[in-house]
Amino acid sequence: MNDLYKMIFIKQANKLNDVLPQLFEKITDYSELLFTPNYTDVNGVIHKLVNDIDEADFDVTKSGQVEIIGWLYQYYNTEPHEHVVNITGGAVKRADIPAATQLFTTDWVVRYMVDNSLGKYWIEHEANSKIDKDLKYLLPGDIKRRTDGLKLENIKILDNAMGSGHILVYAFDVLIKMYEERGYSSRESASLILANNIVGLEIDKRAYQLAYFALMMKAREYNRRILTSNISPRVYVFRDVTNIPDDVYKQLSETTATEIKALVTLFSDATELGSIMQFEKQYDIELLKSEITKIKADELDVFGIAASKDSIINMLNIINVLQIKYEVVVTNPPYMNKFETSLKKYINNHFKAYKGDLFSVFIFNNLQMLKPDGYAAYMTPFVWMFIKTYEALRTYIVDNKQISSLIQMEYSAFEEATVPINTFVIQNSPNHELGSYVKLSEFTGGMAVQDQKVLEIIENPDAGYLYRTNQANFKKIPGSPIAYWASANLIHNFEIGTRMDEIVEPRQGLATADNNRFLRQWFEVSLNNIKFDAKSIDESISSNKKWFPYNKGGSYRKWYGNYDYVVNWENNGAKIRNFTDAKGKVRSRPQNTNYYFREAITWSLITSGGFSIRYRNSGGIHDVSGMSAFSEEHDNLIVILGLMNSPIGNYVFKMLNPTINLQIGDFNGFPVQPKIFINLNIINLTKNQIKISEIDWNQSETSWDFTQHPLLSKIDEHNQKSPPIIDTISDVCQKSAKFRRRINKYG
Structure with a gap:
């Protein structure tokens, strides 16, 4: 057997x-x-x-086969993926890029992207089409009818980071329905789709093979003779082209040889550059291929002429894909920002304004591959919508393209990625019509819940989390965040309000480069060696003290508190200023020193617990994580503190930057109405809140202003026998093993 x-x-x-x-x-x-x-x-x-x-699991007429293939391949790569993404500090090596960036796209996201790009493009050109009934994830919105003639065989959809082919396979199903509306048979449609409509690129050979297989099986579903035909999907895998023998070039004309040599040089890094390759000119691919196919090899082929011809033909096929324009480009691009030197240099040369991450390079690059009025669809991290790194990308899109629709998912919905996700469709058109935006950030429970909520909003657009807005509004907000849920009144406030940095002076502070060496909790050192109330650098020097209060941000707390740390600023921070690495390079950053020891309002860089801001007495130094704003006018700080701690503060900051890092730039853009500064009620209420919070903070033994436990105030004075808590904390601390280890290591 x-x-x-x-x-x-x-x-x-x-x-x-x-x-x-x-x-x-x-x-x-x-x-x-x-x-x-x-x-x-x-x-x-x-x-x-x-x-x-079970035999039924092999039944291609049932749904799910392609998704199973994709998930299997992703989990097959789990171990190498985890190894690569958990490397700290270093760049992702060329061989590790597929493992680092391979991410299977959830089925409903695939359907949303294709339905709202390819499907919408078809409906715009086919007034009598009924295909919208099959486009389950087509969002509510305006359909702009187009009268230009559309030849179905000429519609091309590209996925230039196709993975195992999930997007292209679903696009195949949508295209079949289009061909049916035009009267084609299923058998003829399948052949035409493979030959004309679907195009894919991938850097991972195994993923490419799965995509090829999935498309062939999908075509066979409609045409059982497809495997014995000469038709093959137009999907290609990048291969580094190297070691082309001179005998190849000798058989070419001088012009062709020069062009092929230049392209081979570029394709020596093909598996690293992939779909973001740029070309100096438009190449006549058919002419180049015809000359390559004429190259002859002897029977022994000791120089590998045949293999070189195959590599060059594959290279030319890919170049042809990259230099033509498409009606639709849909992809889940790679997410990566740890570039090796060669890739980093290439991105700086060709995509400098969009270099924050590889996914932002893809967003921009794919828009350049579209025909007029074509659509590009993506699934990416949603940070591009808000943070400073991607402001140039947002500005380019808002000024030159149309955000057709967007779905912002709940922060942790997509468990396969370590970043919050969105999916969106952009049209290559400068006409700024109303776009459709779905805000799912309040719905926890994973991708299944996100899927359900999208279907609900399509069924009932009045459910409350679908927004229709003109993207021109985004430019009225500093940094142009994609704040689609901003009300008309708030947009107006951004237009007429005064920027925060025109009222107070937000500044970053000290970066010691080694907090273990230079920071202590206040009770770890002698109180006699701490200067609590220095008003300037000169006063800190003359005090001859070693330790000074240090604002490191801290946990969520409003109004007052988080006085936990002291910093070694002896002799004007001499040890910190001269702290160097093994190569003698200064590692610390004592920036904005003229703001040290001044009163301030301060918030924490990390806002995962929500935004909160506090008053900070003069006498300390602020950290890069203890974001601080200063003013010569005490009441300005008080008024801004009151405004920021109101619900309005958190609401606006979640619009400017809904990530967990609230930067100085986000604070600067907050709009303030000048009339609030003459409102004495705001000043008095805020001062009262500060006082209440200060009393609360000082009731804990961990406050350096602690005097008495609040329960002792209820005991008759002659019965109170409270130990000196400061001495007790210091004594315990200095006896602890952890404290002794730190003293032995850092002094």
Whole structure:
């Protein structure tokens, strides 16, 4: 039985090589000798595959096969993916890019992207189309009818980071419906779609093979003879092109040889650059291919002429894909910002304004690949919508393109990624009509809940989390965040209000470069060596003290508090200022020192617990994480503190930057109405809140202004026997093993 199975297996594998050559390799003689299957072993893999899997699971007429392939491949890559993304500090190496960036796209997101790009493009051109009934995830919005003629065979949809082909396979199903509306048979439609409509690129060979397989199986669903035809999907994998022998160039004309050499040089880094490659000119690919195919090799082919021809033809096919324009480009691009030197240099040369992450490079690059009025759809981290790093990208899109629709997901909805996600569609049109935006940030429970809420808003657009707005409004907000839920009144406030940085002076502070060495909690050092009330650098120097209060941000707390740390600023911070690495380079950053020891209002860089801001007495130094704003006018600080701690503060900051890092730039853009500064009620209420919070803070033994536990105030004075809590804390601290280790290490 084993011998019979071996014979059938080899025959079948060789037959599959004939019909699916990009997936199955031909079994060679030595492979046949090494292949020793054991069919009869009940615990063997072959026996379990044949007998333990339900036949229905192989039924291609049922849904889910493509998604299963994609998930299997992603989890097959789990270990190398985890290894790469958990590397601290270093760049992602070329060989590790596929493992670092391979991320399977959830089915409903695929359907949203394709329905609102390819599907919408078709509906705009086909006034009598009924396909919208099959586009389950088409968001509510205006359909702009177009009268220009549309030849179905000319519609091209590209996924230039296709992974295992999920997007292209669903696009195949949508295209079939389009061909049916035009009267084509299923068999003819499948052949035409493979030959004309679908195009894909990938840097990972295994993912490319799965995409190729998935598309062939999808085509066979509609045309059972597709495997024996000469039609193959137009999907390609990047391969580094190197070591092309001189005999290849000698058989080419001088002009062709020069062009091929230049392209081979670029494609020597093909698996690293992938779909973001840029070309100096438009190449005549058919002419170049015709000359390459004429190259001859002798029978022995000792120089590998045949293999070189194959590499160059694959290269030319990819260049042809990259230099033409498309009606639709849909992809889930790679998320990566740890670039090796060569990739970093290439991105700086060609995409400098969008270099924050590889996904932002893809967003911009894919828009350049569109025909007029074409659509680009993406699934990416949503940070591009808000933070400073991607302001140039936002400005470019808002000024030159149309955000057709966007879905912002709940912060942790997509568990496969370590970043919050959104999915959106952009039209290559400067006409700024109303876009459709869905805000799912309040709905926890993972992608299944997000899916359900999208379908609900399509069914009932009045459910309350669908927004229709003109993107021109975004430019009225500093930094142009995609704040689609901003009300008309708030937009007006941004237009007429005074910027925060025109009222107070937000500044970053000291970066010690080694907090373990230079910081202590206040009770870890002698109180006699702490200067609590220095008003200036000169006063700190003359005090001859070593330790000074240090504002490190801290946990969520409003109005007052988080006085936890002191910093070694002895002799005007001499040790910190001169702190260097092994190469003698100064590592610390004592910036904005003229603001040290001044009163301030302060908030924490990390706002995962929500935004809160506090009053900070003069006498301390602020950290890069203890964001601070200063003013010569005390009441200005008080009024701004009151405004920021109101619900309005948190609401506006979640609009300017809904991530967990609130930067100085986000604070600067807050709009303030000048009339609030003459409102004495605001000043008095805010001062009262500060006092209440200060009393609360000082009731804890961990406050350096603690005097008495609040419960003791209820005991008759002659019965109170409270120990000196400061001495007790210091004594315990200095006896602890952790404290002794820090003293021994850092002094």
